[in-house]
Amino acid sequence: MNTLITGAAGFVGSHLSERLLEAGEMVRGVDCYTPYYPRARKEQNLEGILGHPRFESVSADLLDAPIEPLLDGIDVVYHLAGQPGVRPSWGSEFATYVRCNIDATQRLLEACRSSTVSKLVYSSSSSVYGDAESLPTPEDAIPRPVSPYGVTKLAAEHLCELYRTVHGLPTTSLRLFSVYGPRQRPDMAFARLVRAAIRGDTFTLYGDGEQTRDFTFVADAVQGLDRASRSEWCGVANIGGGARTSMNEVIGIVESLCGPVHVVRLRAQDGDARHTAADTSIARAAFGYAPSTSLVDGLAAMVEWERAHMEVAA
Numbered sequence: 001m002n003t004l005i006t007g008a009a010g011f012v013g014s015h016l017s018e019r020l021l022e023a024g025e026m027v028r029g030v031d032c033y034t035p036y037y038p039r040a041r042k043e044q045n046l047e048g049i050l051g052h053p054r055f056e057s058v059s060a061d062l063l064d065a066p067i068e069p070l071l072d073g074i075d076v077v078y079h080l081a082g083q084p085g086v087r088p089s090w091g092s093e094f095a096t097y098v099r100c101n102i103d104a105t106q107r108l109l110e111a112c113r114s115s116t117v118s119k120l121v122y123s124s125s126s127s128v129y130g131d132a133e134s135l136p137t138p139e140d141a142i143p144r145p146v147s148p149y150g151v152t153k154l155a156a157e158h159l160c161e162l163y164r165t166v167h168g169l170p171t172t173s174l175r176l177f178s179v180y181g182p183r184q185r186p187d188m189a190f191a192r193l194v195r196a197a198i199r200g201d202t203f204t205l206y207g208d209g210e211q212t213r214d215f216t217f218v219a220d221a222v223q224g225l226d227r228a229s230r231s232e233w234c235g236v237a238n239i240g241g242g243a244r245t246s247m248n249e250v251i252g253i254v255e256s257l258c259g260p261v262h263v264v265r266l267r268a269q270d271g272d273a274r275h276t277a278a279d280t281s282i283a284r285a286a287f288g289y290a291p292s293t294s295l296v297d298g299l300a301a302m303v304e305w306e307r308a309h310m311e312v313a314a
């Protein structure tokens, strides 16, 4: 299988690249190294696969690069490129979210229409739900994002559905729930927490810590992306870790692994949902999604990775 991964140098994209190469696939990875976090971190993400005979790294921006050459010979597209993060998506930064999450997706979908692509899997987000009325939340819940980021992810998801229903392009949008693991983006809570615990720094917690998330280990999220791409099923599906845990509980687990953490509590930020939980019935039935990593094991893997890579600045 010839695959294109957009956002390949990112946190999830680099793990997906590794998994597909291990499975024997050809991977063309495209990224433009946006300044959302340091380029050095993204280059480090690719360290294990640069030079692999079946990995082609392309530095290109989906907003202005010709897309057709990127799709040449490609069977499956995993569209992970985007501007992440709920809190910075307010104000003037919103324009970046519109461009990277909506405009880039539309350019890619349009180019896919006249290509050999037989499946496009899009990394949507649990942020489309906002403060959902029911937990765990099924896909047919009315989406009400509470952040501008969530609005752009929902818009891109609708574009994927439009190109599927109007133009017959087989697309699947996976609503990923709080992905964590080694190499997690440095702005995300687990990465900041583990780093603070190991270095003895302060960890800033937004809110009272009783907010809960359905945390998904990155290998499980990647399994979902992989299995969805190999299935004929198309549509929208949740990808979660299988349990809902509060940030206070997460801090307790990290303290049991690393020792006491100095936590500074600030008020909850605009854009943060109070609780998230994925109903993964559709993903399980449609393409056999089965998350298998416990939060304790996943956090232990993060701690181990952070200890081995302390020299790279966040």
Ligand SMILES: NC(=O)c1ccc[n+]([C@@H]2O[C@H](COP(=O)([O-])OP(=O)(O)OC[C@H]3O[C@@H](n4cnc5c(N)ncnc54)[C@H](O)[C@@H]3O)[C@@H](O)[C@H]2O)c1
Binding pocket: 006, 007, 008, 009, 010, 011, 012, 013, 030, 031, 032, 033, 034, 036, 042, 060, 061, 062, 063, 079, 080, 081, 082, 083, 084, 085, 100, 104, 123, 124, 125, 126, 153, 175, 176, 177, 178, 179, 180, 185
């Ligand atoms: N990490 C999570 O918990 C999570 C949860 C839900 C959804 N998602 C989605 O999954 C995707 C990957 O998330 P991540 O955490 O790995 O983020 P990330 O920032 O580590 O990776 C995204 C990559 O996309 C690249 N990129 C952005 N705009 C681009 C463009 N116009 N052209 C080419 N490359 C571009 C960036 O340089 C970056 O390397 C994102 O679309 C994000 O919205 C992530």
